[in-house]
Amino acid sequence: MKKYFFTILGILWLPINLYATELELPKNLSSQTKQCIGCHKLYTPGIVYDWLKSRHAKITPSEAIKKSELERLVSAKSVPANLSETVVGCYECHSLNGDKHEDNFTHFGNKINVVVSPPDCATCHPEEVKQYTGSKKYHAIKNLMQNPVYHALASTSTGVINYENGELIQKPSSEKTLHETCLGCHGTEVTVKGFKKIKSLSSGLEITVPDLTNWPNQGVGRKNPDGSYGACTSCHPRHQFSIEVARKPYTCAQCHLEPDVPAYNVYKESKHGNIYESVGEHKWNFESVPWRPGKDFTAPTCASCHNSLLVRDDGKIIAERTHDFGARLWVRLFGLIYTHPQPKSGDTTIIKNADGLPLPVTFTGKLAEEYLISKTEMDKRMNIMKNVCSSCHNTNWIDGHFAKMDNTIKETDEMTKTATLILVDAWNKKVADNKNPFDEPIERKWVQQWLFYGNSIRYASAMSGAPDYTSFKYGWWELTKNLQEMKAYIDKKQKDDKK
Amino acid sequence: MKKYFFTILGILWLPINLYATELELPKNLSSQTKQCIGCHKLYTPGIVYDWLKSRHAKITPSEAIKKSELERLVSAKSVPANLSETVVGCYECHSLNGDKHEDNFTHFGNKINVVVSPPDCATCHPEEVKQYTGSKKYHAIKNLMQNPVYHALASTSTGVINYENGELIQKPSSEKTLHETCLGCHGTEVTVKGFKKIKSLSSGLEITVPDLTNWPNQGVGRKNPDGSYGACTSCHPRHQFSIEVARKPYTCAQCHLEPDVPAYNVYKESKHGNIYESVGEHKWNFESVPWRPGKDFTAPTCASCHNSLLVRDDGKIIAERTHDFGARLWVRLFGLIYTHPQPKSGDTTIIKNADGLPLPVTFTGKLAEEYLISKTEMDKRMNIMKNVCSSCHNTNWIDGHFAKMDNTIKETDEMTKTATLILVDAWNKKVADNKNPFDEPIERKWVQQWLFYGNSIRYASAMSGAPDYTSFKYGWWELTKNLQEMKAYIDKKQKDDKK
């Protein structure tokens, strides 16, 4: 009964509210979305106005689908009839696949979901979701939390520690702290605990809504209440879902930052970043589809090299669009102890190396080859990237660049190996204890060797710039100093222990 | 005599100089301001042109005061008649309350002050000054320098150290170094030592001007030559006094930076920061008063959440404007050893905790409750902030966000407590000396635990983003590593000392 009351109330409000404001609504709005906006333009104006600026608000799927192959953003061959003639509004997305959504509920008469998931987006964008599903990002929770080594790293880094009788006693990490540390980027598991009545802050109305765990979160591998994984809003923030946002480097910078993954920091300091910031950020065309090097932009952002569909003036495709973020990568530069060929599967928990661990390389550097892409595949991917470079650079330049990068990979791996040998020596000499490889000062130094310094140098090498990140800022300065300190740690401890 | 000569000279120059340039002056300029500009457009063109872009140069107080309640920037009920019909130029501000200004002097025939102070600004903006006067920022010098613990921290961190006979001998911090370190943000005491004759660099003329101590400075709590405190120019830089500048995050970033107060760093990496940088910085309306979420902007900057008057489309106020920067804050997240309810008074030197120290919490975590706001007041303030959030987010989302933050506060405080217990243990075991709690390596680690790492994590939690600042960048990685190192420091020292 109450439910109907609110529905009627909502409908009654509608014309009054529409009248009260000068808000200009798109044509071709579904009646349900009209109803949503009727209230939400007052109660959550931020998202309503944001959406009004979106492509979604300006074009119907039936129009969008008619664009030429290269200009199309809708990858579906066809769009359900009931969705094709209205613009893509609140209801169009939040009502999809309700039967699969545990977070489906009735809100002023409409059955909607709180969380819009990749399978919902796939209604119009199936190719993007398919590519994404193959990526490491899709498996980001599992790849971290079901890998015993990384699970130990996460726990030892984020569990509360007490001091009792001169000893450090660590508790397991809390769900909430994991949520905003590791899983802030990797994604949380959002499930429905039940439903609860709340009083809306903005409208003052009492409404019943799903009670979600680990919410809010937009981690890339988030588990959604429909059982799916991924959050398109990680990179296409609600509710403008702007391609400009996704193409600008600040989006990647939400997670790819120093000291462990300094992709954005390095980019910003590089020649490319300089040109982008000085004359690109507000002058280039970040909306054009396809994206044309030269015409639309004259230095790349992250998306140019890793994701976007790039096309020449004569229509030749320089690089296909991809939402598998490793698709143009041949070597994995960061996050693991040693570099290695990209894994074949986005699910890295299936890997088993010679030590029996789900890591692509053993502690001493042996590759788990059968789980990694072949030389042929590596070359293929490197050529895709080189093609991107060739939009501005000549072949000789490009070859010189990658030869330098190959040497950097080799040398930084060697420096990690040295750190590993020192650590093993420390374990052997009992100046450290190998039970947990992350809970002693010398062990943390070992982690920083590859996770901070090796990574930084390789990023800077890969982007041909930011000499600071190869040198003094998490670079070789730290790489060599760290080894000096690790050795001094052993020397001193040994002396202490002898006495 | 000389004085009159220059006055006449100044007046004679006026028409010539106005002729020499195409500078278009506002109408309704006072004759005195016309005279100022006559010379200064040549000698200090930077500030004259800057002012020309200001609201001050475009509107008279009598016009400004007629705006509707929500649109008004002048909070005075009335403005003195002699100021109301000219635009707000050089002379209008620099001539106010001359009798209270020790820095008042005659400059080419006009009696002016060098430093324009909050009481001067209060001529038109009394509400803003009144709010500011109640804030911690207003008391920023005192809160730092008259607190013995913080005074010791400042001295031990900034005093020059010599090395004599194998010992470190520290001198007191120099006034000039304090001026550009701690007091760079907190503010210096600007007083008049006397008057001196100088030769102007740009005009070549000899003029007599007040000789000021600790000048230049725009610290938020600066003591001014009229005895007042505060510098409006901290956030509204001269002479455009732009609301756009104050609303953009770079203003707060002048002081609120990593490692101790990484507000800007965290914002920049958050979803909000991403949207601002990608599509907000140059597309949103940063001049509109009142500020309308949705219509004017679709993601907040610092000012949106902490200061600005926010209004819905239907005219309902989401949040009142405030220049007391703690007015929407319930818990104090940074700067002190433990978090705690906001202090009742902006003057925190009046606090006395159970240890007799002017700190809101004892070293072991006991609150000085009578000096801190009540649960009721905390809830009231939290609701103001939640209202801001509700411009874009639903109630469930908001509650989830703050529940996470509450847990973070609890856990980071627990991690500080652990560090404190280790330090106390070190003091008890005589591996460190508690005479000065800031002059030994293990003590510095203790400070970093709360001042760098705990702060960073709480900021990142509060802004729901920047997982880097909760994790590897001054986050939990450091929080746990630091405890490992503090413990190792005791273990090693003890062994050393036994032998």
Next chain:
Amino acid sequence: MKKYFFTILGILWLPINLYATELELPKNLSSQTKQCIGCHKLYTPGIVYDWLKSRHAKITPSEAIKKSELERLVSAKSVPANLSETVVGCYECHSLNGDKHEDNFTHFGNKINVVVSPPDCATCHPEEVKQYTGSKKYHAIKNLMQNPVYHALASTSTGVINYENGELIQKPSSEKTLHETCLGCHGTEVTVKGFKKIKSLSSGLEITVPDLTNWPNQGVGRKNPDGSYGACTSCHPRHQFSIEVARKPYTCAQCHLEPDVPAYNVYKESKHGNIYESVGEHKWNFESVPWRPGKDFTAPTCASCHNSLLVRDDGKIIAERTHDFGARLWVRLFGLIYTHPQPKSGDTTIIKNADGLPLPVTFTGKLAEEYLISKTEMDKRMNIMKNVCSSCHNTNWIDGHFAKMDNTIKETDEMTKTATLILVDAWNKKVADNKNPFDEPIERKWVQQWLFYGNSIRYASAMSGAPDYTSFKYGWWELTKNLQEMKAYIDKKQKDDKK
């Protein structure tokens, strides 16, 4: 034969390609440049479109040379006749002085150079190249690599280290790693090993090109294949060569970054940086020549203070343009152990101090005075800088600023001296070994004292802002903590060694 074939092919393609795109070409294009563009607009569209936005593409030298003295960007009194009537296109720059270029080769019938060098640019811009030639940047490779102390610092920081029998064994730095660390900014030696046949990535054609060493690189002191030094593209990136890029701080930020040279970091946090970012970046006139404080911009960027021609409204020159980046500097604040008067020559390898080392100051602080500028010259340069300040600030303000900076120089040098005395004490007491002053933990701390912390504080002082960089971020906090740790290192080691 093949060569001619390709030439003909290139020429035949030309009309087809021009037809295939809507690319609007400048008038007054040389026939050779037309040929270049014919292919390259398809194969490297990034650089062709970039160039199309440049001044070079819009004006012929004969027009450019007619501009008034203050507006002229061409400093040559005359330009060779064969270049004066066409716009400055690909061929105009890449064909210059071919006889001196070892990298000269025939490319589709045209003799061109890969690398355009300062002597080539000097055809139109001789004054700029002349100034640059006198600068420390011009000698950047030599100043680093031929200084035995800095050479040792570079090697010890970047050479691969192995761990053998409990000892660290360091190999010499590889050329490729030096290339992307130290020499990334300082410049590499680009020479021609020979010629090689490559298959172009973008066109698929086989072409023969020079085989260059240490390429790509745009370090400021790069050695070019014509034997010259310097890379104008360090700051004027190809192929827009935009004055806007050079005037924006991101260009300097390619190299001048924390922790060793935090010029950009400090600027960004300063009041000047705040104003630039908030209302300058996209509103000011970054193209105007001359540059007029007030009219064109109201807060400086790096270029305003250090390089640009600044002119008042009445045509009076505030500061002359310079491409010798030290020309307005009197004291050298960074990079060396102690501050000191700027060296007389940009070639600092000629210096010999009392210890016989090519350093302007001995380890204990004695100046190598005969190689450094005089007090008179220092005052002259300081006055140039003060003139720049006086565009916005009054004389009293400016004097206060520099008095503060003088104190900072004195105190930070004193803190370096203390660190040096501790290190020497460590050497004397044999807790460290002075054979290589960079390969032990305490030695690295000593380097960080001056190279990171002292530098940061002085930069922040010089730019009157960024109190974070004087305080907690590489500031006094670290400066004092470092001394505590250095002393603790000696104390502990001594105890260890006694036992």
